[in-house]
Amino acid sequence: MSERKVDELYFSASSLRTYRTCQLKFKRRYIDGLFWPDDWVKDKEKKETQRLGQLFHTLAERYYLRGKVVDSKEVIEDKVVKWLERLVDFRPYNEEDQFLPEHRLQFNNQGLKLLAKYDLLHITQDNRVVIYDWKTYRSNSKKSFLKRSMQTIVYRYLLARAGGDYSQTGEWAAEDITLIYWNPRFPDDSKELPYTKEQYARDEDKIKNIIEQIKETNFAVDEDVLATSEKNNCLSCEYRPICHGEPALEIEPKEEDLELMEDWDEIDPISF
Incomplete structure (x- = not known):
């Protein structure tokens, strides 16, 4: 497959985090276009977790589109019915x-190209906006991790920068934006992250810096692309058969890996 030109790419939270984790994985996935099917994970419990999470996201979408729950409970697993309730x-x-x-x-301005797919944007009558992100993994991420996660950085920044069409005034102040992570397995433990103009400025610098690093990387030569130094990231990577000729191992992911595992809608987050 021919290489994609980095200057043509739009970047998501997943792609930026992948680059920071392992430049070689970024190359495999986003430059070479090697996308693995959803069923590459062999562990039955993890596959079931993924399936239930995808189903919940679909049902949540239908609820907010229609304004009511219309899916028959007889054809949905009891666990997901409870989550929806x-x-x-x-x-x-x-x-x-x-x-x-x-x-x-999606946003494109002077070479800064970003995109995101939000689980839910809730725009209130008093002209505030809440970003909701549904998590369904078996553990609930700590707020301290979520505050610094690439998903938080990109989601809030992009909405502030490019989501003004949804505001009554034509723009969002950072203070108008809140991001809430919520896991139906832990319904009373939502993680609310308000935004400030100081955070917005820091997020912009960080995003631009990572994209600049990506554009300066010579992806044409594997030796110039840095692989991860974190052993577990390598052992569990779906590209391990290509890099090392060995199958990926099923190991318990660290907290920072969960945001990539749950971004099913961003498996191919880069477009042209």
């Missing part, structure tokens, strides 16, 4: 506010 209790739909589920936002 908890979602309705946690963030009920109302006709006064605007709800945009599975909403894609």
Whole structure:
């Protein structure tokens, strides 16, 4: 497969984090275009976790599109039915506010190209916006990790920078934006992350710096592309058969790996 030109790419939180974790993995996935099917994970429990998470995201999208739960409970697993009931209790739909589920936002300005797909944007009558991100993994991420995660950085920054069309004033102040992570397995433990203009400035610098590093990397020569120095990242990587001729191992992921494992809608987050 021919190489893609980095200057043509749009970057997501997943792609930026992949580059920071392992430049070689970034090359395999986003430059060479080697995408593995969803079923490359062999562990049955992990595959089931992934399947249930995907189903929950689909049902959540339908709820906010239609304003009510219309899917028959007879054809949905009891666990996911319970998750959906908890979602309705946690963030009920109302006709006064605007709800945009599975909403894609893309931005291109002077070489800064970003995109994100939000699980839910909730725009309130008083012109504030809440980003909701659904997590369904078996453990609940710590707030300290989520504050510094690439997903948090990109999601809030991109909405502030490019989401003004959804605001009554034509733009969002950073203080108008809040990001909430919520896991239906832990319904009373949501993680709320407000935004400030100081955070916005720091996020912009960080995003631009990473993209600049990506553009300066010579992906044409494998020897110039740095592989991860973290052993577990390498052992569990889907590209291990290419790099080392050995199958990837099923090991328990670290907390920082969970955000990539759950970004199913961003498996191919770069477009042209």
